[in-house]
Amino acid sequence: MSDYAIVTKALTKRFGHFTATDAITFEVAKGEIFGFLGANGAGKTTAMRMLCGLLTPTSGEAIIAGYNIYTQTEQVKKRIGYMSQKFSLYEDLTVKENIRFYGGIYGLNYRQIKSKTAELLQKLQLEREARQLVSSLPLGWKQKLAFSIAVIHDPSIVFLDEPTGGVDPITRRQFWDLIYEAADSGVTVFVTTHYMDEAEYCDRISIMVDGKIKALDTPGRLKAQFGADSMNEVFLQLARAKSS
Amino acid sequence: MQPIVVQNIHKRFGDVKALRNISFTVEEGELFGLIGPDGAGKSTLFRILTTLLLADEGTATVNGLHVVKDYRSIRRQVGYMPGRFSLYQDLSVEENLHFFATIFHTSVEENYELIRDIYEQIAPFKKRPAGKLSGGMKQKLALCCALVHKPAVLFLDEPTTGVDPVSRKEFWEMLQRLKQKGIPILVSTPYMDEAVLCDRVALIQKGEIMQINTPAAIIADFKKPIWAVRARNMFHLLRDLRAYEGTDSCYAFGEYLHLTLHTGIEDAKAWLTARHHEDLVIQSTTAGIEDAFIRLMQEQNETV
Amino acid sequence: MRQFLVFVRKECYHIFRDRRTLLILFGMPVILIVLFGFAITNEIHHSPIAVLDEAQDTYSRRLTERITSNGYFDLYQNLHSVREIEPLFKKGAVRMVIVIPPDFGSDFYHQRKAAVQLLTDASDPNNATTLVNYANAIILQYQQEITGHPALPLTIHTEVRMVYNPSLKSVFLFVPGVMTLILMLVSAMMTSITITREKELGTMEILLVSPLRPLLIVAGKVVPYIVLSFIIALIILLMGFWIFSMPVKGSLLLLFMECALFGLAALSLGVLISSVANSQQTAMMMSMMGLLLPTMLLSGFIFPLESMPLPLQLLANIIPAKWFNIILKDVMLKGAGLEQVWLPTLILGGMTLFFLLLSIRNFKTRLS
Numbered sequence: 001m002s003d004y005a006i007v008t009k010a011l012t013k014r015f016g017h018f019t020a021t022d023a024i025t026f027e028v029a030k031g032e033i034f035g036f037l038g039a040n041g042a043g044k045t046t047a048m049r050m051l052c053g054l055l056t057p058t059s060g061e062a063i064i065a066g067y068n069i070y071t072q073t074e075q076v077k078k079r080i081g082y083m084s085q086k087f088s089l090y091e092d093l094t095v096k097e098n099i100r101f102y103g104g105i106y107g108l109n110y111r112q113i114k115s116k117t118a119e120l121l122q123k124l125q126l127e128r129e130a131r132q133l134v135s136s137l138p139l140g141w142k143q144k145l146a147f148s149i150a151v152i153h154d155p156s157i158v159f160l161d162e163p164t165g166g167v168d169p170i171t172r173r174q175f176w177d178l179i180y181e182a183a184d185s186g187v188t189v190f191v192t193t194h195y196m197d198e199a200e201y202c203d204r205i206s207i208m209v210d211g212k213i214k215a216l217d218t219p220g221r222l223k224a225q226f227g228a229d230s231m232n233e234v235f236l237q238l239a240r241a242k243s244s
Numbered sequence: 245m246q247p248i249v250v251q252n253i254h255k256r257f258g259d260v261k262a263l264r265n266i267s268f269t270v271e272e273g274e275l276f277g278l279i280g281p282d283g284a285g286k287s288t289l290f291r292i293l294t295t296l297l298l299a300d301e302g303t304a305t306v307n308g309l310h311v312v313k314d315y316r317s318i319r320r321q322v323g324y325m326p327g328r329f330s331l332y333q334d335l336s337v338e339e340n341l342h343f344f345a346t347i348f349h350t351s352v353e354e355n356y357e358l359i360r361d362i363y364e365q366i367a368p369f370k371k372r373p374a375g376k377l378s379g380g381m382k383q384k385l386a387l388c389c390a391l392v393h394k395p396a397v398l399f400l401d402e403p404t405t406g407v408d409p410v411s412r413k414e415f416w417e418m419l420q421r422l423k424q425k426g427i428p429i430l431v432s433t434p435y436m437d438e439a440v441l442c443d444r445v446a447l448i449q450k451g452e453i454m455q456i457n458t459p460a461a462i463i464a465d466f467k468k469p470i471w472a473v474r475a476r477n478m479f480h481l482l483r484d485l486r487a488y489e490g491t492d493s494c495y496a497f498g499e500y501l502h503l504t505l506h507t508g509i510e511d512a513k514a515w516l517t518a519r520h521h522e523d524l525v526i527q528s529t530t531a532g533i534e535d536a537f538i539r540l541m542q543e544q545n546e547t548v
Numbered sequence: 549m550r551q552f553l554v555f556v557r558k559e560c561y562h563i564f565r566d567r568r569t570l571l572i573l574f575g576m577p578v579i580l581i582v583l584f585g586f587a588i589t590n591e592i593h594h595s596p597i598a599v600l601d602e603a604q605d606t607y608s609r610r611l612t613e614r615i616t617s618n619g620y621f622d623l624y625q626n627l628h629s630v631r632e633i634e635p636l637f638k639k640g641a642v643r644m645v646i647v648i649p650p651d652f653g654s655d656f657y658h659q660r661k662a663a664v665q666l667l668t669d670a671s672d673p674n675n676a677t678t679l680v681n682y683a684n685a686i687i688l689q690y691q692q693e694i695t696g697h698p699a700l701p702l703t704i705h706t707e708v709r710m711v712y713n714p715s716l717k718s719v720f721l722f723v724p725g726v727m728t729l730i731l732m733l734v735s736a737m738m739t740s741i742t743i744t745r746e747k748e749l750g751t752m753e754i755l756l757v758s759p760l761r762p763l764l765i766v767a768g769k770v771v772p773y774i775v776l777s778f779i780i781a782l783i784i785l786l787m788g789f790w791i792f793s794m795p796v797k798g799s800l801l802l803l804f805m806e807c808a809l810f811g812l813a814a815l816s817l818g819v820l821i822s823s824v825a826n827s828q829q830t831a832m833m834m835s836m837m838g839l840l841l842p843t844m845l846l847s848g849f850i851f852p853l854e855s856m857p858l859p860l861q862l863l864a865n866i867i868p869a870k871w872f873n874i875i876l877k878d879v880m881l882k883g884a885g886l887e888q889v890w891l892p893t894l895i896l897g898g899m900t901l902f903f904l905l906l907s908i909r910n911f912k913t914r915l916s
Binding site for chain 3: 291294295296297298315316319320322324326327328329330331332333334335339342343344346347348349389390
């Protein structure tokens with residue numbers, strides 16, 4: 001096993017004549033918070049789906065948590081967690097039922113689920129709401145719960161697809177506290193976001209433009225490289241360059 | 245005449261109080277922002293003003309017309325872009341635009357001047373079904389459709405949500421140009437950084453307006469000194485500062501933590517130095533809208 | 549008016565660009581007709597039967613010959629004793645046994661009254677009933693031939709459909725049935741789905757916040773579907789005519805007017821559903837359970853209403869499809885004119901008006 005949680009080499013996906021991701025190559029170290037940025041339609045979602053084993057690449061290589069995404073999809077799926085803003089929890093199940101369900105599909109046994117449930121409810125201070133339907137929770141709580149469930153099986157890597165959209169500023173930061181904590185305990189975090197200030201919370205960032213990775217470094221070095229004050233400016237410079 | 249006047253609006257859905265005592269006015273030619281997270285009540289307020297919902301209490305006028313009594317006239321005069329992408333996905337760009345022009349008793353040609361700027365950006369794709377456009381393009385088309393009848397007031401409910409930063413920037417540039425043409429605009433957004441692009445903003449949370457002012461005044465209103473702090477391990481830094489009893493608030497802002505204190509900064513420095521943080525940087529900084537929003541949220545939470 | 553036309557055009561775009569739904573809309577009547585016409589037919593062909601002829605006289609032999617010679621029944625075995633019957637049924641070798649009592653011929657000749665016993669395997673009651681009906685019809689015919697007049701009560705069940713459908717072709721009954729079903733489906737279900745789709749997409753919000761009057765929105769959505777259901781009704785009629793050479797005895801104009809009336813009733817039901825349902829799924833479930841199922845079960849199209857318990861018969865009266873089915877059968881098969889079907893037409897018209905007013909009243913000018 002290497003020190004990398006994710007290694008890709010010239011990973012490419014074509015849909016007909018359209019190249020959604022064009023030979024992307026990068027590594028993500030274990031325990032790193034890796035920000036995966038790009039404009040709408042730049043190929044982020046496609047790349048992320050390939051890394052999660054949901055899409056077979058057209059060419060190139062990728063090793064996720066030490067497993068090959070072509071041949072060992074099942075092992076890959078066991079070692080990763082996934083959460084997106086659009087889908088994560090069942091609204092018509094209670095908090096507890098959601099935890100039990102996801103614990104179950106990730107193969108946790110009864111005792112593990114029980115202890116995890118207690119631990120998780122306590123951490124999120126959701127003990128009183130355990131028997132409430134998820135649909136009755138405020139959005140921010142749902143997101144935090146969804147994240148905690150995504151890492152319930154102690155995955156090596158967790159993929160977060162725009163996890164904080166529309167959340168209030170305090171909850172958004174509490175959410176990032178959870179991310180920090182997970183990373184601190186060794187989980188690799190792979191996150192996409194439209195909030196450029198959140199990009200700065202990441203250890204390293206890649207910016208995708210038209211299917212290619214156009215920049216990849218720490219936020220500080222990227223800002224220096226582009227002579228910009230904020231990640232927003234870096235992003236605009238890169239994305240604007242393509243349209244001109 | 246003020247384009248939008250809202251007075252003491254209340255609205256509840258069952259047990260949930262969606263809006264509590266909302267009052268504000270939008271002036272002639274003003275770009276007014278409603279800033280708040282999802283679930284703050286922004287969309288409900290938009291629907292009341294566009295005559296789609298009835299308020300439980302309070303009154304509102306749009307362009308001098310009463311939202312309940314004169315709803316038919318209001319519907320002829322306003323442009324509305326709902327939160328969800330609301331165009332016909334299976335109709336082409338052109339077909340969508342013509343459809344909305346016609347149902348508003350006008351034609352694309354008649355008001356082309358107004359939408360030209362925006363439409364030219366999507367014109368290359370005019371034969372494409374709206375469902376196959378990228379997020380930013382969809383928003384531009386939706387804006388064209390909302391503008392095509394030359395509305396007297398424009399309502400844009402979260403036009404930039406889920407849109408990438410480039411398209412967001414372009415969208416706001418378009419709004420600035422529309423403002424120059426004298427159209428009053430009420431726009432909502434969950435992105436705090438967009439507040440500074442508005443003439444005035446109302447910060448809204450849990451159905452209540454926490455503050456209404458110009459962005460500059462809101463920032464100036466933030467009296468406490470703010471310190472930007474960073475270190476190599478931000479998570480440990482955050483944990484240590486939260487544990488520090490002199491800390492008033494501590495939140496991540498970009499590459500720094502924004503820190504406000506009950507005590508002097510020297511004490512805090514000493515506390516951190518004792519905990520061996522590498523590459524520690526502490527400097528004074530100025531507040532942003534988001535700092536103000538967080539502060540107001542905390543006050544709101546304390547009073548509840 | 550221009551607004552209205554543009555709206556209708558937009559609606560047509562939706563319809564024609566959704567190829568899959570279009571295929572279902574036009575494919576379904578074809579498949580249903582073919583299915584009911586050929587496959588799920590209630591008709592019987594060459595059903596094996598046994599005869600226990602205890603009379604063994606000319607009359608009885610001619611009767612047996614008569615029953616087994618027309619292609620409906622095949623003689624599997626001649627029996628000699630009552631004890632042979634049960635094993636045959638158990639084996640499933642025969643579906644009906646005809647028992648002719650010893651004095652059949654003399655009874656018939658002298659008393660002008662004779663009994664024949666028909667035993668059927670009622671484990672499939674529908675089929676059993678049909679078998680008995682067929683046999684009865686044949687016996688009745690036979691009786692008429694010998695006696696010259698049909699006064700004798702040899703048969704009890706003389707159903708109307710056998711009188712007006714002398715060749716006993718069940719497809720003739722299914723054509724009106726399928727027409728009812730499809731008109732209901734296209735008009736009610738499709739309208740409710742297309743209106744709720746606009747709610748789901750959020751486009752309804754924009755339409756409401758426009759000068760369009762709600763009535764115009766509904767009319768604009770509904771008109772294309774009226775045309776569509778008309779075309780489909782026509783296809784069904786043509787199929788009935790060409791494939792099954794089914795005649796339309798009554799006036800075509802009257803038939804189309806009645807179709808339009810029923811279509812309108814279904815459309816208003818669709819609009820009514822869409823004012824309650826907020827998602828396409830709910831709309832679909834509601835029209836399935838609330839409209840299609842009753843239309844199938846209680847219109848008399850598949851299951852004869854006469855044989856239902858009284859409460860269900862009463863319930864059937866509030867189902868528009870029942871009245872439409874009556875009208876269709878009368879016009880198509882009996883050649884009835886408006887003077888014969890005015891009552892069901894009036895009832896259907898009244899229902900239509902009621903649903904129409906209700907749906908207009910319930911259509912919301914706001915979101916809630």
